[in-house]
Amino acid sequence: xxxxxxxxxxxxxxxxxxxxxxxxxxxxxxxxxxxxxxxxxxxxxxxxxxxxxxxxxxxxxxxxxxxxxxxxxxxxxxxxxxxxxxxxxxxxxxxxxxxxxxxxxxxxx
Numbered sequence: 001x002x003x004x005x006x007x008x009x010x011x012x013x014x015x016x017x018x019x020x021x022x023x024x025x026x027x028x029x030x031x032x033x034x035x036x037x038x039x040x041x042x043x044x045x046x047x048x049x050x051x052x053x054x055x056x057x058x059x060x061x062x063x064x065x066x067x068x069x070x071x072x073x074x075x076x077x078x079x080x081x082x083x084x085x086x087x088x089x090x091x092x093x094x095x096x097x098x099x100x101x102x103x104x105x106x107x108x109x
Contacts, residue, residue, distance in 0.1 A: 004081065011085055012092040015056035019096025022048050038104050045100040049093050056089040 002010070023044045030040035057063050063082055070079035 008084065008088045011056045011088045012095075015052045015089045015092030016096045016099075018052040018055045019045065019048055019093055020099065022052070023096075023100050041100055041104055045097050049097065052093045052096065053086070053089040056092060057085050 023041050026044040027037040027041045030037045063086070066078050066082050069075065070077075070082070
């Protein structure tokens with residue numbers, strides 16, 4: 001069974017990988033259709049944040065089920081673990097977003 005610490009790290013890097021992979025591959029499609037890749041990268045980075053979080057935590061239904069059972073059954077520990085998983089996914093997504101911004105050299109559009 002995975003330990004709590006291992007799962008936190010796995011979720012962080014999954015969110016980071018989803019962000020970086022989707023944005024970099026999406027920018028390749030921009031090259032194919034003769035769009036500016038930097039603008040497409042920045043747009044995709046903004047749009048992919050919520051999807052990277054959902055993918056990293058393994059979907060939303062299981063998270064909501066655990067949060068519901070934790071809140072209504074009094075299992076505070078399960079709720080805290082899910083909140084920490086979500087924070088880890090948010091951190092991975094934001095780290096990926098900042099890496100994309102650095103890769104685009106801060107060219108905002």
